[in-house]
Amino acid sequence: MKNFNIALIPGDGIGSEVVSEGVKILKEIEEMDAAISFSFAEFPWGCEYYLEHGKMMADDGIEQLQPFDAIYLGAVGYPGVPDHISLRELLLQIRKGFDQYVNLRPITLLNPSLTPLKSKTEKDVDFLVIRENSEGEYSGAGDWLYKGKPEEVVLQTGVFSRKGTERIIRYAYEEARKSNRTLTSVSKANALNYSMVFWDEVFEEVGKEYPDVETYSYLVDAASLYFVAQPERFEVVVTSNLFGDILTDIGAAITGGLGLATGANVNPERNYPSMFEPVHGSAPDIAGKGIANPIAAIWSVSQMMDFFGEEKWGEAILSTIKTILKETEQLTPDLGGQGSTKSVGDRFVELLKD
Ligand code: GGG
Numbered sequence: 001m002k003n004f005n006i007a008l009i010p011g012d013g014i015g016s017e018v019v020s021e022g023v024k025i026l027k028e029i030e031e032m033d034a035a036i037s038f039s040f041a042e043f044p045w046g047c048e049y050y051l052e053h054g055k056m057m058a059d060d061g062i063e064q065l066q067p068f069d070a071i072y073l074g075a076v077g078y079p080g081v082p083d084h085i086s087l088r089e090l091l092l093q094i095r096k097g098f099d100q101y102v103n104l105r106p107i108t109l110l111n112p113s114l115t116p117l118k119s120k121t122e123k124d125v126d127f128l129v130i131r132e133n134s135e136g137e138y139s140g141a142g143d144w145l146y147k148g149k150p151e152e153v154v155l156q157t158g159v160f161s162r163k164g165t166e167r168i169i170r171y172a173y174e175e176a177r178k179s180n181r182t183l184t185s186v187s188k189a190n191a192l193n194y195s196m197v198f199w200d201e202v203f204e205e206v207g208k209e210y211p212d213v214e215t216y217s218y219l220v221d222a223a224s225l226y227f228v229a230q231p232e233r234f235e236v237v238v239t240s241n242l243f244g245d246i247l248t249d250i251g252a253a254i255t256g257g258l259g260l261a262t263g264a265n266v267n268p269e270r271n272y273p274s275m276f277e278p279v280h281g282s283a284p285d286i287a288g289k290g291i292a293n294p295i296a297a298i299w300s301v302s303q304m305m306d307f308f309g310e311e312k313w314g315e316a317i318l319s320t321i322k323t324i325l326k327e328t329e330q331l332t333p334d335l336g337g338q339g340s341t342k343s344v345g346d347r348f349v350e351l352l353k354d
Contacts, residue, residue, distance in 0.1 A: 003037045004308055007068040011046040013282025014292035015074020021294035021345030022072060022301045028349045029313055036310065047078035047086055056089035062097035070304050071275040074297065075282040088140060095133050098272035100265035101164065102171055103131035103244060105279065107251035111325040114256030120231065125254055127234040130175065131244025132168040133265055135159045138241040160195045165202045171268060172238035173210040181235035184216040186223040186243055199240065224250055252279060259293030259334045264303040274307055276300040290340045293332040295321055298348060320351045
């Protein structure tokens, strides 16, 4: 019997609503598979915690999370707490604290009716974005000088270390090699004359070790256009923290919206827990209404199962997502249905059992 110890951080807004449905799926797996069990511990961190304690998580939050096999996170951010505090002091803190330097975001069209793109099918939109997740434009380095004065200056520094850049690019080459797919690097060396020139050089240098991998290199503006106009160009994409964040929202737009976008924050060396989360935020406009789409959060459970080496369950969840997406009426309003967060979760369990 394998027991997986999971830290739950539902976070803000719709975070707790969608995480409940993901946990429902995990409990169902436990029912159906005598060889697997889960233990859960919930942490009340987020914006409400901030308003009470002046911080997004406990001072020793990273130490508290360390013993877990995985972290399952809902969403962060709520009106009343500045976004740069809620994001940096919880989500980014955990990514950095546990060296989760790989962010895996699949851009997969699971049902052709979901894309706003004309004449694109499932096979045209099926790729993986590997986003650098520990430094780059989100390093947090910078300064705010002469605040409020006419000479006010703000600096936000992108940090691209040799170690950080090489390891994410190498991870992407390995992934492309393993799955026999092409690898596309997305950068912006014509304008960012230090960081992105360096990125391109490292991409080329590391590539010498992978002569079998077919590669492409695009500027981020061109890549944004191709994501929409010719997504079939992409198989595995590697890019920086900021570009990956933006490009994967475009990816969500072409595959059915943020309600279907998932992300795994992975520490590949497994020295620390990895974290699984829907890409979407806390959606204050619909929080508490019970209509948030739980499918992205459920897909995160599939990524978690793959990460645990339980690919059988990862695939079963993904295949059930494909099935439920055919039942338009049952889905949440963002996908044109009349279902609720809970009814989608309940129906999902029924389908998973079949
Ligand atoms: N699901 C977690 C969440 O709330 N994400 C919102 C967000 O702004 N994420 C930015 C990022 O992934 O770097």
